[in-house]
Amino acid sequence: MFVGRKAVLATMHQKERAIAPILEPALGMQIVVPQGFNTDEFGTFTRDVERKGDQRQTARQKAIAAMNWMGADLAIASEGSFVPHPVLPILPCNRELVMLIDRANGLEIVGEVISTETNFASRSVSCFEEAKAFALKVGFPDHGLIARANPNSTQLIKGITTLEELKESIEKLLEPTLETIYLETDMRAMYNPTRMRIIAQATQDLLQKINRLCPRCSTPGFEVAELKRGLPCNFCQTPTMLVFSHRYQCQKCGFAEEIFYPQGARSADPSHCPSCNP
Ligand SMILES: [Zn+2]
Numbered sequence: 001m002f003v004g005r006k007a008v009l010a011t012m013h014q015k016e017r018a019i020a021p022i023l024e025p026a027l028g029m030q031i032v033v034p035q036g037f038n039t040d041e042f043g044t045f046t047r048d049v050e051r052k053g054d055q056r057q058t059a060r061q062k063a064i065a066a067m068n069w070m071g072a073d074l075a076i077a078s079e080g081s082f083v084p085h086p087v088l089p090i091l092p093c094n095r096e097l098v099m100l101i102d103r104a105n106g107l108e109i110v111g112e113v114i115s116t117e118t119n120f121a122s123r124s125v126s127c128f129e130e131a132k133a134f135a136l137k138v139g140f141p142d143h144g145l146i147a148r149a150n151p152n153s154t155q156l157i158k159g160i161t162t163l164e165e166l167k168e169s170i171e172k173l174l175e176p177t178l179e180t181i182y183l184e185t186d187m188r189a190m191y192n193p194t195r196m197r198i199i200a201q202a203t204q205d206l207l208q209k210i211n212r213l214c215p216r217c218s219t220p221g222f223e224v225a226e227l228k229r230g231l232p233c234n235f236c237q238t239p240t241m242l243v244f245s246h247r248y249q250c251q252k253c254g255f256a257e258e259i260f261y262p263q264g265a266r267s268a269d270p271s272h273c274p275s276c277n278p
């Protein structure tokens with residue numbers, strides 16, 4: 001379905017380095033990066049431009065804008081966010097989403113990874129020595145830094161990757177009345193090899209989903225469209241919050257299949273039961 005087609009990748013942060021080596025050989029498509037296409041208008045990590053929708057909506061907007069820009073009918077877009085860990089909020093997580101939109105076949109397929117592997121961090125510093133200590137902790141200089149006068153300041157020095165640049169930035173910002181400046185990790189993909197790796201993992205997830213074909217019409221992306229909770233407690237049969245079934249559905253012909261007990265177990269431990277363990 002994708003062999004020989006051009007797919008526009010909506011990025012200006014070199015994400016093709018993570019995405020193209022996975023999708024091009026596997027699907028036979030050619031990934032092209034549009035020149036002069038500005039993805040920053042859809043929101044940035046540095047908070048100078050706010051995101052307008054959620055992560056999935058933003059990726060979709062980027063993909064559609066890139067297709068329109070290039071007059072293409074196939075696009076890939078990726079969107080990342082940094083959120084607190086659901087159980088241990090002190091731990092930051094990187095959620096990466098890689099989306100394929102095929103306008104010719106009416107498909108939207110999404111790969112996703114949530115990882116605790118990230119250097120996402122920030123800190124106020126009062127001198128170069130403090131800045132250097134922070135920098136080395138977050139994987140500098142392979143990972144870039146951003147400096148600004150304070151967390152809300154819109155004047156940024158981005159993409160700092162040498163100690164000289166770091167020193168100059170601090171001297172520039174500390175003058176004349178400030179006691180501290182604010183440093184943060186640059187999360188743009190080309191300044192952040194850790195994030196680039198997670199984008200590659202999300203691309204692998206996308207590829208797996210593309211390769212799951214509809215049993216009836218062989219359209220790619222036969223994916224979980226609905227998740228039902230309510231796996232029964234093995235002591236009293238009360239439905240729990242654990243997953244009972246996954247409903248897969250084809251985006252083209254609508255064929256659906258419900259897979260029960262996707263996690264293997266046919267009942268839940270009473271520790272998950274609202275009746276046995278309220
Ligand atoms: Zn189908």
Ligand SMILES: [Zn+2]
Binds near residue numbers: 237238270275
């Ligand atoms: Zn129970």
